[in-house]
Amino acid sequence: MSIDDVLHSAVPPQDRPVVLDEQGQREVRRAILAAIAVPGHQVPFGSREMPVARGWGSGGLQVTVAIGGSQDRIKVIDQGDDQGVNAVNLRRLIAGTLGAETTEDTRDCTITQSRHRIPEQAMTDEQVLVLQVPVSEPLRPVEKSIAACERMHAEADYSRIWVAMYEDLVTGGVVNASSGYPVLVNDRYLMAPSPIPRWDVPRLDQGDRLTILCHGRDKKVYAVPPHTSVRPITFDDVPFEVEYARDQRCIRCGSTDVYLVETREGTYLCSDVEWCARVRTGDVDVAEHERQIPRAYYPDPAKRVRGVGIRLQGRSALGHSEHTGRTAPGEEWALQVTDLVKVFPGRLGSSPVRAVTGVSFDVAPGEALGVIGESGSGKSTMMNCLIGNERATAGTVRLAAVDDGRTNVLDLDDAARRRLRLDVMSVVHQDPAAGLDLRISAGGNIADRLTAAGWRSFWDIRQRAAALLDRVEVPLHRMDDVVGQFSGGMRQRVQIARALATDPEVLLLDEPTTGLDASVAAGVLDLLRELIAEREIAVVVVSHDFQVIQALTDRALVMHRGAVIEQGLTDQLFADPHHAYTQRLVAAAHV
């Protein structure tokens, strides 16, 4: 069966039971074509109820009856076994509804429907493999919101998969993902390869056959067309491992390099029953199977992260950031804000608020600008508009790093704004929980930034995380502890390290020391002052506290009721405030 054949199906004669009417079959075939066109992408379709329960192959069955006909020869396996009860049940149903022949010889089939295995026998470009899928969303283990998963797929934002693996590696030394190991298809879409064992994952890569994966319960179909790249997700320097029982062989056929399942005596059996039987009768093409063996991925404890064990260098590995502080051509600024306005419209229960009413400023590389104002002055809303958490009502924000400052960043869509936050613009929030995942380690929080920015070397990530954490004076022996167990000051230091991880050109500090005890805050302020001095970075510091502004910034704006009412060099503002409101702020700082 070729892809062309997928378009055509024979109408079953009247004397056979129909499990899916012709309209339903067409819907499935349309979805399959879309799935083939966008490899690895989950295509939603109107999955219908089948005579088998959801989770028992209702998706695979819809595919097989939609693409199959009486001229086909169908093989059905479950766990690699043609005679497992579920395989027998499905075979009886498929053969009965299609009027098709069945076979147990993979070489002889046109369609193989399988649960949990790819046959050991290589399939050709004349054959289709239909895999039943119980869980189609590979991001589910790291994200439970379905809308968020869809956004992550749309933006190819898969960093959290790597972070989960980083966390596994630093706690247990190996990646815990077992069957259904996440793969990247065609270097674009993250895919759950139905729960086939890891053994079968490399065998999905560049195969001759068309593979269609269907999840009936979640109403999704996706495909790996022939000769498509399928790569297991892993770090460049951490080997992906298949299941392999060293020195074990099948007690029936003697095979070693096949997927083996354990018996209760501790011996092993081929999971692929057909293959096992044919090995015993010498009816296998050994040379061809040899090419399919995922030998490159056999486990080697010496290559695991603990076996490699690279020593962490701490801050000495930090070096100096590459970039020298970009400005817009002919200008001195890295960040320019002009006439920024934010109005929250009124609703029942809340009146309209003009929170920011035309704020303008610019910041040069190596410069720190303070924005001071009382709670409610509009400074946090202004900051949220810069970050992208709030949509500004009017105004322009330009970044030298984006299109040489020609683009108004406020016009970019949410996805582009999110990308800016990866390596151009970083934020340190007042509340560490807003900037950190408290359930993962300090190193993992930094790995999150680095993997999002494209880092794929475990050891580079680890060295960089260790260097940053050491620099912000988080003890390295705490690096692998969850941040939720850290003190407030320590969390803030981790957040600062994370914000600097990708050497951003603009750093936004939103009340960075407000939640901390005075002595802890003083230490964090000292650290921030040093970090700013070390870097050619444009910094905006928002605070209600003149001491913070004075400690960190060269210039400052005073905000009141959404507008800038006074600005100047920070020292001068502090020494000689003109506006009564500024005078009050200065007086408060002296108390």
Next chain:
Amino acid sequence: MSYAGTSKGGTSAILAAEDLIRVERAEAGLDSVDTGQVRALFGASIDRLMGEAGLYDEDTAAAALLQAGGDLPEATHLLRAHRSTLPRLAVSEPIDPDQVQLLRRVVPATREPEGPQLLGNTRDYSARLLRRPGAPDPLPVSDQLRHAQQEQPVALPHPDEPVRRFSAWMRAQDRMVDRVDPTDPEPFDPAYQPVVLPVSRSALLSAMAVAETGGLINMWYRSILGPDGYADEDVTLGDVRHVRAEVRVTHPHTGEPVAIARIRFTDCEAISHLDERGEDPARFDVGYGIALGHNERKTIAMATLDLAAQRYGNGEEGLKLQQLLMMTTDPLASNGFLEHLKLPHYVTFRSQLDRAEAARQEQREHGGGTGLLIGTTGPADIESADTPAGTDREGLPV
């Protein structure tokens, strides 16, 4: 007729409603149906009822199902209310769930468990094709299928051997974490004891054993596609069993255990790799589910939730899960409270109407604004930079 106009009208309305059911049934000739026929025809419903009622008697359950017209929550209610009329005469000896007669046993986690994979009475592997009474099998087993089976006997012949639970095999391999809890020796009885969180494991198991099947399944499924949830999606079942066992009580005179009844129950074990931070990733953990009668769906859900409850413990999330399991899964509580919405509520509703009227009156008299800012005209103007100190309209301290 008004359903609650006066007490007199209420009585006649109730009697008329009961008559409707009685007459319909009599006209259909159903008064002669006996509980034996109900048991034979609707065994699955009977078992579900006994599980949710926590009362093992097939004839009583059949009578309840008949009286309820097949409405399972109604029948469960009848049985639970009946249970309240029964004195508790004795407490049985603990039943060893391994000293039983196997009616069905599947072990998904292994190909060859110790003892049989025994398919037993199940519709799992039959196509769900609607078949009118008397119609022929829409999927007759073809010669080709039968032939293939004869040609290739795949299973190794089974020696007659003692049955060992899969979790026991795992434990012997040192692949299981130890969950023995000596602080919970006597099982919690939800029929007699109030719930005070946090609860013991036996309380969670007791509550789930009589939980509503659908509610418990949904509690599990929420973890699969909901925005939150507790159960591990990556769970593998060990033993799933439907068994028959003897119930023994201590004889009041001899002091010896004597068998007084035989019951059927379902039990199930759910196994999960301990791959969360703080757990031992070299080991697995097991959750347990049990219910009276043949109730596989319920016991599988129960086992996954028991496993989740053990892993979450008494932490913040664990307490939330305990609250969900102890407080929201009882069939009488949830169905009863839902149905109470059908009771007359016009007194309380009148009170809500009054508040809505008051709000509308306010809107009419004072426009659309909702605040209490008397005399303001709109959004506050921005204070200009040259506003003299001390004239701040909102009275900022100076």
